[in-house]
Amino acid sequence: MPNLQLTPLIDQLKLVALDDDFEKHFSSLTATLDGPSKFKVRSEVRRLTSPCARTLDLRKRVDGECVRFEHRGRVHYLDDVARDIFERGLKEYNGVFTQDTYERIMQAENNYRVMYEQQKAEQIGTASSSASSDTETEFEQFKLGFYPYRDEERMNYTVEVQVEPFGEQPCRAVTNNISQGGLRVRVDRTQMPISNGQRVKVYFTGFAKEFTLDPSVPIHYIITEVLSANKRTYISLKRAEDDKNTEFDAFISRFISGYKRRYKVNTDNTEIALVNKAHEQFYLPRMSRLTLFLKAHTRELICKYVLTTENNEDALAHWYTETNELAIGALLNKRRSQFMINKLQRNESCELTILTFNITAKGKVYFYSALVEELEKNDLWDTFTAFAAQKSSFQAFRISLSSVKPESAWRPQAVPQHINLPAREQPFSADIQQALAAVDYVATLDNVTDMVRPLCGQDYDKDELSKLRAFVHPPSLPQRSQAIKLEFVDLRNEQRYHLRSRCRVRSGSIIRDGMVLDISNQGLRVQVDEPIPGENRSEMRVSFTQLKQHYKNEPLTDIQYQIVNADDSHTTFNLKLDEDGSSQATAHFLTRFIQEKRAQLPRIYENTSLKGFELGLRNLYCDAASAVPLFFYQSKRQQHYLGRVGIPPHVTDWSRLLQLSSKVLPKGQLTELLNHSDIFEQWMSWLTRVDRSESPHKNLLIFQLGWDEAHRRTIEMTHFDLEKLSLDDVEHCVTQALLNDTIIAVNVELSRTGRPDRQFVEAEMQYLAAYAQYKVDRVEQQLDSVFGVADSYSVTSLIMQSLQLSESLRETAVKRLQEWLPA
Incomplete structure (x- = not known):
């Protein structure tokens, strides 16, 4: 196919291609082209103007009523739009039905396939458009751990039905897709009152015209969703549980099985799950935070497992005893456990800052930890921090606690269960289910040592060191904790x-x-x-x-x-x-x-790294996450931009800021800060210099949120390098911002990505390829464009606490933030 620059020229020449003086026109219009371009133009004109031997049957393929239309002994079924294009084509090409006419008919705006593609283009940005768009493109958002699953295949199929709400007159509708237990129809909403949860009868009158199905027998459905799009109303319906019709069940099963290759299965949910899971696999193995999986025992939290990644192993290395046992669980002693559980039960935010270090004496390792509040209460901040900061094991963590449900650890792949695939994951075994059942809470420990170190005391009174014994952990472990490695399933260059x-x-x-x-x-x-x-x-x-x-x-x-x-x-x-x-x-x-x-060589599928238990812990973390992953892309033209943002289930001021609607804050303002600021240029410069083995690059971002004279929201950003953090600079920035405005503080840990983990999503890839290879190509292009990932999380409360701002100023800042971020 010639390039787009030649398209206008082809459109001119195809109209005179059958004229006697075509060569004269061709020579005149292509005088400035080189030989290969002339050849492309001539070939394409010949192809478009050649007779077309196809028969057009647009029934169930267009939004319109099709009637019989005969041309030169061949019978077509066309709607009004297609017939108009057909007749105009006959006039343009001297009565010949050409390939050009055929293609224009198939690309008409009322074609369901064209309408579907346009609708999808509006709902989700494709990778190809992302690659060619400039850096002002809005970033896409997705929910962490969201993998929509359908137990039944849903086929795109259009057929006439009658929908009858109880007590109302039936009205005509047209199906959009159909499955064994559900239906989606398009209807004129003005014809009848409809609402979620409403029970309706559906008569399959269209099927009765072509199959032996009784059109007078209704099938009962429940309305689950009503959606308006493209000036149409779509109703999603779920089969009523008490509706038993074995004859209809058998018919639908045979119909979908026999026609799904022709009319295509709706794979939107599989594509969404595939993209979400693949992006999470860029992010999760690069987290620097420590994730503890806890069991509640007599109101004390016992650490059962710790999720380790390639970026948090150094932090965890300080928590092994002289007998090589993991002792990090002792951080949450009984008093701290009860305090955090009580806050969760009151639906309060549960965030604490804890300082830790260890010392070795007489062949034994002794661990110390203290909450900021505990040090302030006992007036030991300077003594503890000055002594601890001298130790290589000194660490500061921001702890967040969330409750989880062990049953949510298992999430089936977004492929119907009856589809047999080599890469199919099986439900967890009884042993794995039993191990996961011990998890009641998840605690995330964000390493904020670089932020706290500038606040540490410079000197201490040796006479007060004995008071630090109050913070030493007991010598015996409450219970052993097990480190579980979260890693990539497959980073091979090639398929085996x-x-x-x-x-x-x-x-x-x-x-x-x-x-x-x-x-x-x-x-x-x-x-x-x-x-x-x-x-x-x-x-x-x-x-x-x-x-x-x-x-x-x-x-x-x-x-x-x-x-x-x-x-x-x-x-x-x-x-x-x-x-x-x-x-x-x-x-x-x-x-x-x-x-x-290739057809004779079976492909190898492995699931050796993310075995059942590791996968279950991974999924539980997604339920407890409060951090926001940011995904940076590199286009084919070497342009870099923030393309995707993962929204965690636990809401923070940072995630709320990213989700603000354009009515509240034009997203261009936030995109401008994240994509066009000098910090963005620094990030991209760093990413181009390093590989995926490099430790994360860390920054502190301070967003100043205020109002202008017209009372419109404004936003400004200041950034700091955590390796060179100056407390005076941060304090000046924050205090100036809080004079009239409020702030959100965010820690950002940037990492370079490697190859996408295709093996983790192999099942979805296989299923999607069977029905929509173009979607697989689109997803692979998007994944190959991921250039870097940043783990970002709010540290607003930590900044307020660290700078020792007055209580009244902190309350004012919180009140302003609540006003600035609408509910």
């Missing part, structure tokens, strides 16, 4: 495929016969008949003896590989091709071989 093929392996002077187990373009897994020595990164040469019999001229003998890892018995090895030139010839062959044999 099963292949059983004999080979010969040589390591040094030792030669063994073996079997190829699986292959990729650059990798290999082999199993030898007897153990063979070989260290990681050492050389191993492989000859593909069985493949060589079929590909005699290919470089398949004595290929140099490098050992990545081996099993304990040293009989199974994961290998990767050496990067020298001779090995690349083999890589090219394997690439061709996989492409040719």
Whole structure:
């Protein structure tokens, strides 16, 4: 297809393509084009003006009544719009039904497919549009842990029905999609009163015209949602539980099974779940916070598990005893546990700041911790902080507590259960369910050491050190805590495929016969008949003896590989091709071989990292989260922008600010601050210099919220580098802002992302590809554009507390914030 710059020229030439003087017009209009462009234009004009042999049947495909229309012995079914386009095409092309006419008819605005695509484009921004849009594009929001699931397949299908509310006259409606237990219809709302929860009868009059279905037998439904869009009203209906009609059930089941390939299954929920889960996998393994999973025992919180990530292991390393047991659970002693549980029961915000350190004496590790309130009450702030800040183990955490329901740990993949997929996750086993049932609360510990350190005392009285014994943890652990690693399922460069093929392996002077187990373009897994020595990164040469019999001229003998890892018995090895030139010839062959044999080579699906228990803890965290992940994209034109924001279930002033409607605060103001400020340029510059193994880059953002003379909301932002934080600068910024306005303070921890974790969403990918490959392509393009992720969370109360502002000033700031952020 020619590029868009040639489209106006093609539109002119196709109208004179059948004229005798076409060549004259062509030469005149294409005089400035080069040879290849002329060829493209001529080819496209010929294609569009060629006769079309297709038969048009637009019944159930357009918003209009279709009637029989005959042309040159061929019968078409067209609505008024299509007939008008058809007849105009005949006039333009001398009575010939051309490919151009056909394409214009199929792209008419009343075509359901076109309408659906336009509606989807309005609801969600596609990755392709995001990639080509400028940085003023509004960021998209999604709910953490939101994976809409449908137990039944919902097919896009249009058929006439009659909807009859009880006590009202029936009215005509048209289905939008249909499933075994539900229905979505389009109706003129003025025809009848409708509301959520209302019971209605539905008569499938359209089906009765084509199938042996009694149109006088109603099916009972309950209205679940009424939505107005594109000047139309859509009603979502759920089958009434007491409606039993086995004949209709069997018909719908057969109908959807037989026609779903033609009319397409509605996969919107699968696409939403896929995108949400894939973005969360960029974010969750890069969190710096410590997440504790707690069991309530006689009003004391016992830490059962700690979720570890690649960015929080250093913080957790300070919490191991001399016997290598995890002691972080002792932070929440009985008094602190009761205090936090009581606040939750009163529906109050439950945030505390706690300072910790440890010392080693006579071969034992002693842990100390104190709440800010405890130090202020006992007048020990300077002594505790001055002594603790000298220790390498000194840490300050902001603790938040949330209650969770263990049953929400299991979330099925967004694929109907009856669909068989290799990557299907099974419900948790009884052992895993029992382990998860012990979790009643989740505590998140945000590391705010960099913010608290400037506030620490500079000197202490040695005579007062003995008073710190009040904050030492008891020597015996209340109960052992277990560290659970949250990591990526698969960060492979390439897809691997099963292949059983004999080979010969040589390591040094030792030669063994073996079997190829699986292959990729650059990798290999082999199993030898007897153990063979070989260290990681050492050389191993492989000859593909069985493949060589079929590909005699290919470089398949004595290929140099490098050992990545081996099993304990040293009989199974994961290998990767050496990067020298001779090995690349083999890589090219394997690439061709996989492409040719892809249909016969089963793909490998693994779920080895996020096993059931780790997955359950991951899902429970999503229910307890209060932090906001920010996702930064890089377009094909190397443009960077904030494209997506995850909204947590627990509301904070920061998440409320991000969700403000344009009626309250034009989003352009907030987008301008986050996408066009100098801090954004610093973030993008840092991301381009580092890789995903780099520790997060940390900043403190202070948003000043106020009103202008016309009483319109205003917002300004000041940022600080936490590694170079100056308490005087922060205090000046905050006190000046609080003279007439209020503030929101946010910690931002920025990390570079790696490749998307496609294996975690493999089931959704497979299902989506079966019905809408273009959606898979769109999602993959969006995921490949993710450039960086920032973990952001509110520290407003911590800033107020740390600066020791007067109680009246803090109350005034809170009151102003409540007025500025509408409920």
